[in-house]
Amino acid sequence: MTIIASKCPDYKVTVVDISEERINAWNSDKLPIFEPGLLERVLKARGKNLFFSTEIDRCIDEADIIFVSVNTPTKMFGEGAGKAVDLQFIEQTARRIKENAKSNKIVVEKSTIPVRAAETLAKILHSGNNSVQFEILSNPEFMAEGTGVRDMEAPDRILIGSMDTPSGLAARNILMDVYLHWVPKERLITTNLWSSELSKLVSNAFLAQRISSINTIASICEVTGADVTEVSRAVGMDSRIGSKFLNAGPGFGGSCFRKDILNLVYLCEYYQLNEIAAFWEQVVSLNDYQMERFVKRILQAMFNTLVGKKLAIFGFAFKPDTGDTRDAPAIYICKRLLEEKAFLNITDPHALNNARKDLQDIEEGVDFIEDPYQAVEGAHGIALITEWASYKKLDYQKIFDKMEKPAFIFDGRNHLDHKALYEIGFNVYPIGKPALKHL
Numbered sequence: 417m418t419i420i421a422s423k424c425p426d427y428k429v430t431v432v433d434i435s436e437e438r439i440n441a442w443n444s445d446k447l448p449i450f451e452p453g454l455l456e457r458v459l460k461a462r463g464k465n466l467f468f469s470t471e472i473d474r475c476i477d478e479a480d481i482i483f484v485s486v487n488t489p490t491k492m493f494g495e496g497a498g499k500a501v502d503l504q505f506i507e508q509t510a511r512r513i514k515e516n517a518k519s520n521k522i523v524v525e526k527s528t529i530p531v532r533a534a535e536t537l538a539k540i541l542h543s544g545n546n547s548v549q550f551e552i553l554s555n556p557e558f559m560a561e562g563t564g565v566r567d568m569e570a571p572d573r574i575l576i577g578s579m580d581t582p583s584g585l586a587a588r589n590i591l592m593d594v595y596l597h598w599v600p601k602e603r604l605i606t607t608n609l610w611s612s613e614l615s616k617l618v619s620n621a622f623l624a625q626r627i628s629s630i631n632t633i634a635s636i637c638e639v640t641g642a643d644v645t646e647v648s649r650a651v652g653m654d655s656r657i658g659s660k661f662l663n664a665g666p667g668f669g670g671s672c673f674r675k676d677i678l679n680l681v682y683l684c685e686y687y688q689l690n691e692i693a694a695f696w697e698q699v700v701s702l703n704d705y706q707m708e709r710f711v712k713r714i715l716q717a718m719f720n721t722l723v724g725k726k727l728a729i730f731g732f733a734f735k736p737d738t739g740d741t742r743d744a745p746a747i748y749i750c751k752r753l754l755e756e757k758a759f760l761n762i763t764d765p766h767a768l769n770n771a772r773k774d775l776q777d778i779e780e781g782v783d784f785i786e787d788p789y790q791a792v793e794g795a796h797g798i799a800l801i802t803e804w805a806s807y808k809k810l811d812y813q814k815i816f817d818k819m820e821k822p823a824f825i826f827d828g829r830n831h832l833d834h835k836a837l838y839e840i841g842f843n844v845y846p847i848g849k850p851a852l853k854h855l
């Protein structure tokens with residue numbers, strides 16, 4: 417919405433939320449999320465044509481277009497528990513829009529929701545005897561965290577799904593006009609509602625599938641002596657395959673991939689497409705396997721016991737340039753290392769507050785330390801889980817000198833200079849390539 421406001425000075429954009437605390441943060445200089453480039457843009461537009469408010473009912477009434485961007489977590493109870501999407505926030509929002517709308521509205525689904533959920537939205541909005549007309553559009557969000565501003569200012573594509581009726585197409589054109597302020601026409605694509613909803617799930621499923629695929633190859637490389645970075649480069653240079661999203665790692669995280677694939681799996685099961693459900697579910701199972709494999713590699717390398725050993729964890733966010741830790745591989749990996757009775761010093765430039773919340777049930781064995789040099793004090797090993805650029809610039813001789821010997825480093829992202837680390841004296845365990853060890 418900040419980018420829309422900054423690119424469309426002739427529109428007034430108001431962001432509303434039920435959380436007063438969050439809206440206050442959006443109205444301050446300390447935004448509730450860390451996203452490079454966002455604060456400058458908020459400061460430029462706020463108070464001019466961008467507003468943050470808790471006056472939901474008034475803003476519904478005043479708006480012509482309403483973007484529904486509420487959370488759609490995986491349902492954790494009843495029918496479809498663990499796979500289906502919990503639609504309660506979507507439904508509550510639809511009811512609130514219906515109660516407060518006194519003029520016709522275009523309602524845009526921005527949240528990722530199950531295929532054909534627009535139908536539910538339409539049914540609620542059109543129920544009872546309200547003379548107000550609602551037109552539902554699907555406009556899924558493809559931006560990724562950490563690169564949100566860039567992805568929104570120069571998107572690969574903007575997808576708008578609508579009903580194929582005169583009023584549906586008219587609403588679609590109104591939304592297209594918003595994006596045409598800065599997105600070239602050929603990047604706007606239009607589909608029917610269900611294709612648009614499904615495309616969002618499929619995009620995330622395909623991206624996650626590439627990661628799980630390369631992670632399976634990493635395992636093969638570790639036992640055969642091949643190098644996953646070299647394989648990935650050779651494979652990715654085939655223009656039919658492409659080079660992006662072929663980096664092996666400790667497993668994918670984030671708020672979308674697991675949730676959206678499980679949503680796709682649930683959809684397949686609902687239509688009794690069981691083989692197809694099993695195919696996609698495997699992408700998630702392999703991700704679980706990859707996180708566990710990372711833990712096992714640490715355990716095996718460190719003489720099959722971590723009892724009483726100290727490990728420095730470099731990075732807790734699910735990826736760099738964000739403080740977000742939702743579904744981060746670090747959560748699983750740290751919990752498993754703690755089960756093995758290791759002591760953990762967790763460091764991260766932006767995610768320590770979230771890390772503390774994620775591990776709040778853990779009573780002992782974990783410290784959260786801002787400074788990486790302090791985190792490695794007396795450590796037996798380092799596990800790098802998030803590839804923050806700053807980790808490349810550290811003085812690893814200084815780090816080595818502070819550690820117990822033999823010193824281990826497990827580079828879960830193949831982010832560091834392994835040869836240089838080995839020469840300093842580290843035993844280096846990359847992902848998907850042979851270890852460099854002095855032992």
Ligand code: UDX
Pocket residue numbers: 557558559560561562620623627660661662663664665666667668669670671672673734735
């Ligand atoms: C994703 C989609 O990319 C985006 O289009 C959608 O709108 C939301 O979901 P996001 O979750 O922000 O975005 O992060 P993304 O960059 O896709 O990374 C997801 C995870 O995959 C991270 O944990 C990342 O470290 C991991 N990853 C990514 C790899 O392990 N290897 C890769 O090659 C790429």
